[in-house]
Amino acid sequence: MFIFNIGIFSIFAILATIVYCVQKTQTKNIMSPDYDLTQYQNPLFTVDSVLFTILQDSLKVLLVKRANAPFKGRWGLPGGFVDVELDDNTDMSALRKIKEKTSVAPQYLEQLQAFSGINRDPRGFSVTLVYYALISPQQVATQIDSVDDVRWVDLSEIPDLAVAFDHKHIIEKAKARLQQKALYSMIPVYCLPDQFTIGQLKTAIEAIIAKPIQRKSLVRRIEASNMFEALDEKVKSGGRLAQLYKLKPDVDIVHFERNLSLG
């Protein structure tokens, strides 16, 4: 009876102890095959995106009303944590978050840069890897209009808006990169529907770089880049009918050797 008691309870006790110890060492083993990773406090890591479009001839950015702390209720960039189950890499994390908010994939997606620091998140050292993306407004129109926690915000409104984290700064950086890139590439087409006129492209570029450009220069680049093909279709424009163009399938984005001038 005594033996039995020792047996039954000690087994229980030992089992519990074993579970605890296994749990501990497992954690240690997973985290430290050779290093002791536990000494490093892995930073908070998120992926955010600055999604741009052209609406009413001006540049807009997609903001989302935050549902959770920190900065609950404020506007911020769409993004969040990586889901290791769903995302093969951070590109897919960015894409997944954008799809959650717009229900479609953007035509253009590129890494901007990481922003990090000890103070940018109240929870501690954090890193956010930021992407910027371009999409045509038509693709998302219905989706956006039906919800009130997602909004296209004009870039001129940003300075006066209360924005979560350092997202205001991030948006400025993304805008600067987009502006620079608009000077030597055709990426602004990704803000347009897949059939577009030269006039629309000119307007989009001017909205992005906030300077007028020469239509002739644009035409020359369309020729030289060989990225586009003219459709046998024209469209009304308030004057002479405008030629429709579209991107050739599977073209690479050409980088011109000269920038458009910033006057």
Added chain:
Amino acid sequence: MFIFNIGIFSIFAILATIVYCVQKTQTKNIMSPDYDLTQYQNPLFTVDSVLFTILQDSLKVLLVKRANAPFKGRWGLPGGFVDVELDDNTDMSALRKIKEKTSVAPQYLEQLQAFSGINRDPRGFSVTLVYYALISPQQVATQIDSVDDVRWVDLSEIPDLAVAFDHKHIIEKAKARLQQKALYSMIPVYCLPDQFTIGQLKTAIEAIIAKPIQRKSLVRRIEASNMFEALDEKVKSGGRLAQLYKLKPDVDIVHFERNLSLG
């Protein structure tokens, strides 16, 4: 006796169980002030750097022999985990790691991009934020020569070398970015000592972009950029004495509107 037995062992058992449970819930509480962060497995996050220099008129990259698994013994980029105690942000992590290997700070440091994926590290989903940096070989010469786990590797050797992780791919990306930037800026000066000749700069640029350039074009850019000042000192060069230049203090790096041609 029976009671006693129940008492002593069950207390033991219950204690162990309590310890285990407290451990579990504590972990949960720390991680979830508002979200449930535990549902997200935070990815492994590291910071690595591609440090370039010009040595024997050709472009070299600094590699470090890995002291730990994974890829123990292989050459890899200098880098590692963020130390939240020491680093205010990831720039400082990169700088700290470079200093550990070279004992000096590079003249130029810039974020390249993040590389991520489920397969790039055997330990699981990982993200590495990569910086690239330029330094003059004189600054590090003595330090490097005295150790055998740090080495300047010529870029032509990289394809045939066994390199840890996806670092080979990362080096190629960094090289491409450096080449691109050499076409429209003067960053190659950061591979030179702070006093240098036009001939040295020409050689450095040609080593980076792997194409000859026109000396005259370089002279024009030196004039136009207004970044440099001529010292009242000349130096031997195998022919006519060469004018020494240095960067003016606190200048911004000028971005030219046109690229040098790639022939």
Added chain:
DNA sequence: CCTTATTTGTGTCTTAGGGACATTATTAAG
């Protein structure tokens, strides 16, 4: 001291491609 090889520094013409702007072509409205 003179010649030659070598590298630096400069002058100048060519070339590529964007800027400016005039002119023509189309379309809708009145």
Added chain:
DNA sequence: CTTAATAATGTCCCTAAGACACAAATAAGG
């Protein structure tokens, strides 16, 4: 048929890089 509006194109200008010749300065060798 006229007018306003936009599209499309032609032409000249301007800037900065490419190409290349040539002069200047230095070291080595005779």
